Amino acid sequence: MGNDELFHTKAMTPITENYLLERLEQENLLRRIINSIRQTLDLQDILARTVTEVRWFLKTDRVKIYKFHSDDSGQVIAESVDDHRLPSLLGLNFPADDIPPHARELFIKSRVRSVVNVDTRQIGQSHLHSLENGETISEDIRYRPVDRCHMEYLTAMGVKSSLVAPILYQKKLWGLLVSHHSEPHSVGKYDIEVVQMVVDQLSVAIAQSVLLTQTHERAKREAIINGIASLLHSLPTIKLQPALEEAVNTFGGSGGRLCIRDEAANFRNGTVKNFAECLELESHYVKVYTYGQQPLMPDLARYRLMEQYSVWQEHYKSGDYNIWAISDIYQIPELRNLQVAFRPTKIRSIVMIPLKYHQQLLGYLSIFRDEIDTETLWAGQFDLDQRQLYPRLSFEVWRESKKAQASQWTADEIALADALGKQFATAIYEYELYQQVSGFNTTLENQVKERTVQLQQAAEQQQALFGVVAKIRESLDVDTIFQTTTKEVCQLLQTDRVAVYRFNPDWGGEFIYDFEIAGPAYGNLVKLTTKTVWNDTYLQETQGGRYRNHESFVVDDIYQAGYSKCHIEILEQFSIKAYALAPIFVGQKLWGLLVAYQHLQPRHWEASEINFLSQTAAQLGVALQQTQLLAQTQQQAEQLAQALYNLKQTQAQLIQTEKMSSLGQLVAGVAHEINNPVSFISGNITYVSEYAQDLLSILTLYQQHYPNPCPEILQHAEETDLDFIMEDLPNMLSSMKIGTERISQIVLSLRNFSRLDQAEMKSVDIHEGIDSTLLILQHRLKATLNSPGIEVIKEYDDLPLVECYPGELNQVFINVLSNAIDALEEGVGKNSPLLPTPQIRIRTEVLDSNRVLIRIADNGGGIQKDIIGRVFDPFFTTKPVGRGTGLGLSISYQIIVNKHGGVLKCDSQQGLGTELWIEIPTQQITKSP
Numbered sequence: 001m002g003n004d005e006l007f008h009t010k011a012m013t014p015i016t017e018n019y020l021l022e023r024l025e026q027e028n029l030l031r032r033i034i035n036s037i038r039q040t041l042d043l044q045d046i047l048a049r050t051v052t053e054v055r056w057f058l059k060t061d062r063v064k065i066y067k068f069h070s071d072d073s074g075q076v077i078a079e080s081v082d083d084h085r086l087p088s089l090l091g092l093n094f095p096a097d098d099i100p101p102h103a104r105e106l107f108i109k110s111r112v113r114s115v116v117n118v119d120t121r122q123i124g125q126s127h128l129h130s131l132e133n134g135e136t137i138s139e140d141i142r143y144r145p146v147d148r149c150h151m152e153y154l155t156a157m158g159v160k161s162s163l164v165a166p167i168l169y170q171k172k173l174w175g176l177l178v179s180h181h182s183e184p185h186s187v188g189k190y191d192i193e194v195v196q197m198v199v200d201q202l203s204v205a206i207a208q209s210v211l212l213t214q215t216h217e218r219a220k221r222e223a224i225i226n227g228i229a230s231l232l233h234s235l236p237t238i239k240l241q242p243a244l245e246e247a248v249n250t251f252g253g254s255g256g257r258l259c260i261r262d263e264a265a266n267f268r269n270g271t272v273k274n275f276a277e278c279l280e281l282e283s284h285y286v287k288v289y290t291y292g293q294q295p296l297m298p299d300l301a302r303y304r305l306m307e308q309y310s311v312w313q314e315h316y317k318s319g320d321y322n323i324w325a326i327s328d329i330y331q332i333p334e335l336r337n338l339q340v341a342f343r344p345t346k347i348r349s350i351v352m353i354p355l356k357y358h359q360q361l362l363g364y365l366s367i368f369r370d371e372i373d374t375e376t377l378w379a380g381q382f383d384l385d386q387r388q389l390y391p392r393l394s395f396e397v398w399r400e401s402k403k404a405q406a407s408q409w410t411a412d413e414i415a416l417a418d419a420l421g422k423q424f425a426t427a428i429y430e431y432e433l434y435q436q437v438s439g440f441n442t443t444l445e446n447q448v449k450e451r452t453v454q455l456q457q458a459a460e461q462q463q464a465l466f467g468v469v470a471k472i473r474e475s476l477d478v479d480t481i482f483q484t485t486t487k488e489v490c491q492l493l494q495t496d497r498v499a500v501y502r503f504n505p506d507w508g509g510e511f512i513y514d515f516e517i518a519g520p521a522y523g524n525l526v527k528l529t530t531k532t533v534w535n536d537t538y539l540q541e542t543q544g545g546r547y548r549n550h551e552s553f554v555v556d557d558i559y560q561a562g563y564s565k566c567h568i569e570i571l572e573q574f575s576i577k578a579y580a581l582a583p584i585f586v587g588q589k590l591w592g593l594l595v596a597y598q599h600l601q602p603r604h605w606e607a608s609e610i611n612f613l614s615q616t617a618a619q620l621g622v623a624l625q626q627t628q629l630l631a632q633t634q635q636q637a638e639q640l641a642q643a644l645y646n647l648k649q650t651q652a653q654l655i656q657t658e659k660m661s662s663l664g665q666l667v668a669g670v671a672h673e674i675n676n677p678v679s680f681i682s683g684n685i686t687y688v689s690e691y692a693q694d695l696l697s698i699l700t701l702y703q704q705h706y707p708n709p710c711p712e713i714l715q716h717a718e719e720t721d722l723d724f725i726m727e728d729l730p731n732m733l734s735s736m737k738i739g740t741e742r743i744s745q746i747v748l749s750l751r752n753f754s755r756l757d758q759a760e761m762k763s764v765d766i767h768e769g770i771d772s773t774l775l776i777l778q779h780r781l782k783a784t785l786n787s788p789g790i791e792v793i794k795e796y797d798d799l800p801l802v803e804c805y806p807g808e809l810n811q812v813f814i815n816v817l818s819n820a821i822d823a824l825e826e827g828v829g830k831n832s833p834l835l836p837t838p839q840i841r842i843r844t845e846v847l848d849s850n851r852v853l854i855r856i857a858d859n860g861g862g863i864q865k866d867i868i869g870r871v872f873d874p875f876f877t878t879k880p881v882g883r884g885t886g887l888g889l890s891i892s893y894q895i896i897v898n899k900h901g902g903v904l905k906c907d908s909q910q911g912l913g914t915e916l917w918i919e920i921p922t923q924q925i926t927k928s929p
Helices: 003-039 043-058 101-110 148-157 189-232 240-250 263-268 275-281 310-315 333-342 411-443 445-472 478-493 537-542 545-549 565-573 607-705 711-720 722-754 766-776 806-828 888-899
Strands: 062-068 074-081 113-117 122-126 142-145 161-169 172-181 255-261 286-292 324-326 347-357 360-370 372-379 397-405 497-503 509-513 553-555 578-586 589-598 762-764 791-795 802-804 839-848 851-858 903-909 913-921
Touching: 003 043, 003 189, 043 062, 043 074, 043 172, 043 189, 074 172, 101 161, 101 172, 113 189, 161 189, 172 189, 189 240, 189 411, 240 255, 240 286, 240 360, 240 411, 255 275, 275 286, 275 360, 310 333, 324 411, 347 411, 360 411, 478 497, 478 509, 478 589, 478 607, 509 589, 537 545, 545 578, 545 589, 578 607, 589 607, 607 722, 711 722, 762 766, 762 806, 766 806, 766 839, 766 851, 802 806, 802 913, 806 839, 806 851, 806 888, 806 913, 888 903, 888 913
Parallel strands: 791 839
Antiparallel strands: 062 074, 062 172, 113 122, 113 161, 122 142, 161 172, 255 286, 255 360, 324 347, 347 360, 372 397, 497 509, 497 589, 553 578, 578 589, 762 802, 839 851, 851 913, 903 913
16 A cells, blocks of 8 residues: 555545544434334324424524414414523414415425525525426525515524424425524535435324324224213113213313104104204104203294204205204304304304204204304514514514404314214114004004014024024935924924825936824824825826926815815825925925925915925925035046046056066067077087087197107197196186076076067966076076065975966066065165074965965065055055156056956065065966966
């Protein structure tokens, strides 16, 4: 690092430290303000803490929060001030004209922050949003000369420097954060940024406070409504007077009235008049409840009640009965006739609440408020007409007092009045109904009792129906459903018999379920039984007749029904005196009938009983449809399961067949290719042996007749070890002959295993197939560096030739033996010195004249009990991924059991090994394709 770089770094260090300190102060200020917002939901407390923190940060004499009123005037609602340098403005109001309209527009649209320096007569403005497009901008403070009037205004306040930032709520100007200093004070861009962050947090606090206030007001309003509602809805009485008093006190009223029609008088006179008509007859048809101050009607007044004056009827003649909130009764020309009644009182405001129910006017609820005196603390006296011409010279407190003022009804109060009006109207209407019912009870008591009994019976039957439906749906078995339905209906209707009749395709039919008989007194009179066929020509000709239209049919007395003689004879044959029928539909199709019979005497069927029978028949149809759908679903599920099983079996068989076919072709091809050169060698080695013998004979003769060859021949004979060659060459040729014979045997075994020339069923030697398979697996049976060899013990019985598919049977042998080798190799991999020598034992025996048994056992680790039943399932394997597909034993099972009619089973004990039993007949009776 050079000296220049070192000097530059040292020179920047104070600046960096100052910047970090400033950022730290900013973060601490925001953290304290945010903590204040989180610690309390009281807005006034938050504002008080905020002005204190901001004044500490800006180091100025005063920081205040200025909130705007609805008339654009404003009030200082929070302040932190050094009262030795500047006077307090807390609680003082400022007129709307103190902040010109164009300044308000900049506060809202641009969210401009203004800085004024009185000594330099400069005003600086920093815009947060662009006036043209509303986009957020980062703009430095731009200065211009300050307006003279503004200068005088600040000078009169004793302010030399000011900073103003707008506080917005829901995109409206809620108030201002203002900083004043009695001396010139430097305000930079950084200070404005911090103040902006503060007002942003204040906007959040204001939103929270508004929500909290609204929640509290809503809860308070609901509590008021619930309290008054509890007084109103207290049948058999209605507490109108206490409810009126509670309503008046809720609004802080000085009095109130409730004027409603007298329903009892209406009923006594035999007519029911509307409220307007009742007002005209006042003395007999209207009831008035009063509380607190009331208008004083002059003796010469036309009407005794204020509600009788036409002003109210005229106001509500359109039928739109809304709240009429009157802040000043003396400003409403329509009330001039009533004003004389209010002048002796201090009543100044009225809220008239029409009590309507379903657009029917039941009466009026009116709340009165007295005139009030107001006092406002202004920041200095100002001229209402001339204050725009020059600024105020003093900001000392000016008390403005006003006498006998009208108070405004707020929107919340009007909403509360509307809610209370609905409660009063509903309660009054309910009470009128109650009075009517009470009056009717006097003259119609017997009818009411009778109707009550009927309703009780209907309720009991409906409850009974629910019970029957519940019992029907407890089972999806058809017989159980029929038994439950007939028994329950018979007992509930107290009838002699209930039957289920099912239509046939020709619209004849039969009774498919036995009937429930109420008692044993019928003897042999009743001949109807299950499976009784009853073909009705009317039903057959009309394909269900009236029942197709969901109609029920009732006969109280067969002798009074107008039936023909032959029809009556049929009914008498079955001892039927009366009956009721209801159709049973399954879906949209007429399925049958639910029938109730009387055998000993006629019976009058009540409408409720027929309705009960019809509803039960409908529910029976639903239950039958559910059973049909369940049967279809179960059948489809079984078909899908069988199809999936067949698919798995086919897939497994195809995979294994292709595998064995490829293996057979490979083995056969290798055997063929090896067989050609081996045959060539085997065929020529005899001639080579003869030629060698001849050459050796000639050489022996040469040695006998020429015992002393030349030195060169002697030397060459010694170098080639001629004596050894003559002795070893016959032995070598004999070994080569044995080797070619061994290769020929291996090739023959490979061809026997592949059985490509034996695709049809043939009688073969089972042992030959086992030996061929062992020869194929010989490389896995030999010892290696990592594991000992596997000992194979053969215990062969004298087996007859077995008729089978040789290639597929060899496939079974290689699958079973391969699994045994895998199990033994897994045990060897555990490297336990206590494991026995790996061993496979193969036993064959004749079971009877037509069955042989092959048992292949290993002494491996065995198979767990919980999975031994799954070893023949397709794709089930206990081997690691990549070492088995789970098809070998599944294919073997199909070959032995399905194709050969044999038995394949597995017996295993964990830790003791596994044994596979293969039983096959020696002669196949049914040839599998």
